[in-house]
Amino acid sequence: xxxxxxxxxxxxxxxxxxxxxxxxxxxxxxxxxxxxxxxxxxxxxxxxxxxxxxxxxxxxxxxxxxxxxxxxxxxxxxxxxxxxxxxxxxxxxxxxxxxxxxxxxxxxxxxxxxxxxxxxxxxxxxxxxxxxxxxxxxxxxxxxxxxx
Numbered sequence: 001x002x003x004x005x006x007x008x009x010x011x012x013x014x015x016x017x018x019x020x021x022x023x024x025x026x027x028x029x030x031x032x033x034x035x036x037x038x039x040x041x042x043x044x045x046x047x048x049x050x051x052x053x054x055x056x057x058x059x060x061x062x063x064x065x066x067x068x069x070x071x072x073x074x075x076x077x078x079x080x081x082x083x084x085x086x087x088x089x090x091x092x093x094x095x096x097x098x099x100x101x102x103x104x105x106x107x108x109x110x111x112x113x114x115x116x117x118x119x120x121x122x123x124x125x126x127x128x129x130x131x132x133x134x135x136x137x138x139x140x141x142x143x144x145x146x147x148x
Contacts, residue, residue, distance in 0.1 A: 005057060005118065006057075007056055007060075008054070009054055010053040010054075012052075012053070012092075013031070013052070014033075015031040015033060017052075018030050026117050028115060029112040029115055030064070030093065030095065030112070031110050031111060031113065032048050032050065032107050032108065032109055032110065033049050033109060034049070034107065034108070034109040035109075036109075037107060037108050037109070038106070038107045039104050039105070039106045039107075040098070040099035040104065040106075041099065042099055042100075042104070043098070043099065044098070044099055045096055045097060045098040045099070046096075046097055047095070048097050048113055049092055050092065050093045050095065052092065052093040053092055053093070054085060054090075055090065056085070056086070056087040056089075057087060058087050061085060061086055061118075061119055061121055062085040062093075062116050062117065062118055063082035063084060063117045063119055064081070064084075064085065064093070065082050065083075065114060065116075066081055067112060067113070070112075070113070074099075075100040075105065076098070076107075077097070077098055077100060078095060078096060079096040079098040080096055083095070093116075095114050097114075
């Protein structure tokens, strides 16, 4: 059984509340709320309103992520992915979309533009030390395991 967390939401748009497309989807689709369509030229970005306002409980965040179909088919993606909505933010959820395709792309009001995942997170208590414990990986970073 998956726990459910109650989140207060204000929806000033005529669109449906964020919702999962399938029963086991992690992300809920967010829709654009526009007074007129927005056309993005190649490599252009825009801040797209949703009309959604949230009150997240302490210890939770919402992550804004691209929709894979929108990215593959039209080259539209979320620029600062994942974007984070913190529990103390009370403004409108707006999404930075960028057009990575070679053609102009138009976003219509009511169109699903991204997905939102609600996630629990920890609060950190730093413990400053002079050295860290050893591991097999150590400081190996990008590409340290080879190409095959």
